[in-house]
Amino acid sequence: MTQGRPPLNRRLAEFGTTIFAEMSALAVRTGSINLGQGFPDTDGPEEIREAAVRALRAGLGNQYPPGPGIPELRTAIAEHQQRRYGLAHDPDTEVLVTAGATEAIAAALLALLEPGDEVIALEPYYDSYAACVAMAGGSRVPVTLRPDATTGTYRLDLDELRAAVTPRTRLILLNTPHNPTGTVLTREELGAIAALACERDLLVVTDEVYEHLVFEGEHLPLAGFPGMRERTVTISSAGKTYSFTGWKVGWVTADAPLVAAVRTAKQYLTYVSAGPFQYAIAEALRLPDTYFDNLRADLRRKRDLLGDGLRAAGFEVYEPQGTYFITTDISPLGEEDAYAFCRALPERCGVVAIPNSVFYDSPDAGRSQVRFTFCKKDDLLQEAASRLRRLAS
Ligand code: PMP
Ligand code: GLN
Numbered sequence: 261m262t263q264g265r266p267p268l269n270r271r272l273a274e275f276g277t278t279i280f281a282e283m284s285a286l287a288v289r290t291g292s293i294n295l296g297q298g299f300p301d302t303d304g305p306e307e308i309r310e311a312a313v314r315a316l317r318a319g320l321g322n323q324y325p326p327g328p329g330i331p332e333l334r335t336a337i338a339e340h341q342q343r344r345y346g347l348a349h350d351p352d353t354e355v356l357v358t359a360g361a362t363e364a365i366a367a368a369l370l371a372l373l374e375p376g377d378e379v380i381a382l383e384p385y386y387d388s389y390a391a392c393v394a395m396a397g398g399s400r401v402p403v404t405l406r407p408d409a410t411t412g413t414y415r416l417d418l419d420e421l422r423a424a425v426t427p428r429t430r431l432i433l434l435n436t437p438h439n440p441t442g443t444v445l446t447r448e449e450l451g452a453i454a455a456l457a458c459e460r461d462l463l464v465v466t467d468e469v470y471e472h473l474v475f476e477g478e479h480l481p482l483a484g485f486p487g488m489r490e491r492t493v494t495i496s497s498a499g500k501t502y503s504f505t506g507w508k509v510g511w512v513t514a515d516a517p518l519v520a521a522v523r524t525a526k527q528y529l530t531y532v533s534a535g536p537f538q539y540a541i542a543e544a545l546r547l548p549d550t551y552f553d554n555l556r557a558d559l560r561r562k563r564d565l566l567g568d569g570l571r572a573a574g575f576e577v578y579e580p581q582g583t584y585f586i587t588t589d590i591s592p593l594g595e596e597d598a599y600a601f602c603r604a605l606p607e608r609c610g611v612v613a614i615p616n617s618v619f620y621d622s623p624d625a626g627r628s629q630v631r632f633t634f635c636k637k638d639d640l641l642q643e644a645a646s647r648l649r650r651l652a653s
Contacts, residue, residue, distance in 0.1 A: 290606035300635040304503035312540035321535025329357025336545035353516040359533035360508035361497035367526040377430035384619030414441035431463040437470035442580020454485035474582040507537040566634040569645020584635040
């Protein structure tokens with residue numbers, strides 16, 4: 261400590277090690293099955309790995325690529341947005357390649373917020389949102405998703421969202437499909453969010469990294485709703501869609517002034533990243549629709565496999581409509597503290613999960629909720645389910 265001050269500044273004082281690192285380390289230390297951090301245990305398509313090798317050998321991207329991303333990838337991203345959603349983007353001015361969605365989120369918040377601006381985020385929220393809002397000097401305002409008895413899924417209360425907007429609100433930080441609950445916002449919900457953003461003149465940063473992992477309903481990009489194009493920053497990532505989470509290739513699409521703003525911040529974070537991988541992801545974005553269909557079908561089967569296992573083990577399961585996570589409630593097991601439960605789980609039965617309680621500001625809302633990922637091989641999911649059944653006995 262110098263000058264009587266701790267090294268970590270006040271903005272970050274509440275943030276320790278991320279829960280994903282903590283729980284993955286616990287899994288390694290105890291030799292447990294890791295259903296915590298969301299990363300597939302099978303790499304993405306072989307031809308895309310080969311494309312990365314080819315790029316590397318051909319000397320493509322081994323030196324700094326262009327700041328906004330290589331033109332081939334920006335064009336492929338623009339084509340993807342057009343083909344899937346009918347959204348037209350100029351690859352030169354309306355697309356920005358980032359070091360994963362994580363950097364896109366950081367750059368967007370650092371670029372768009374003034375100190376003191378309020379940011380509304382759906383709670384439970386992905387942990388980097390809180391840290392990035394803090395780094396940008398903003399103030400987070402959570403709106404809590406709650407389990408709905410009729411649908412068995414988490415839903416957004418639109419009145420609560422409306423009530424959370426104040427004269428200091430600068431933007432809504434949205435995430436659909438939603439990590440960790442698996443909620444996919446409906447056309448009506450998105451329409452209401454769009455109307456609110458227009459009425460109150462808000463920006464929206466929308467994290468759509470799970471856009472292709474939807475099992476029920478459909479993914480609708482917020483940018484396609486009336487009045488939203490000029491106020492929406494859309495974020496996605498190759499990590500989830502192509503099962504290459506370590507490559508850290510993400511992107512932003514938005515109108516040119518918004519992309520220019522995000523790019524300004526991004527230049528001073530990483531400047532550029534993932535050179536050869538950018539070439540490979542440009543090819544991945546052009547895979548035929550059957551690739552996405554197979555990925556979705558495979559993950560849906562895994563969702564059902566793990567969901568059945570968790571129910572048999574006594575968990576209350578909230579059926580995810582998208583993502584590769586299942587949120588459960590541990591109350592039926594006579595447990596109430598998700599964090600304590602997750603810390604003890606490796607010793608009790610050799611499985612690691614994530615306590616959703618750390619994704620909440622409201623102290624009680626997620627107290628007994630625990631998340632499991634199902635982007636793992638079937639036999640591993642089966643083994644985990646059978647181990648978890650020990651909890652009931
Ligand atoms: N947003 C959400 C909702 C996520 O779950 C993740 C985690 N993988 C990210 C962003 C970060 O994505 P990336 O690995 O591309 O940085
Ligand atoms: N998005 C991943 C998850 O929710 C974790 C990514 C990370 O560790 N930062 O599990």
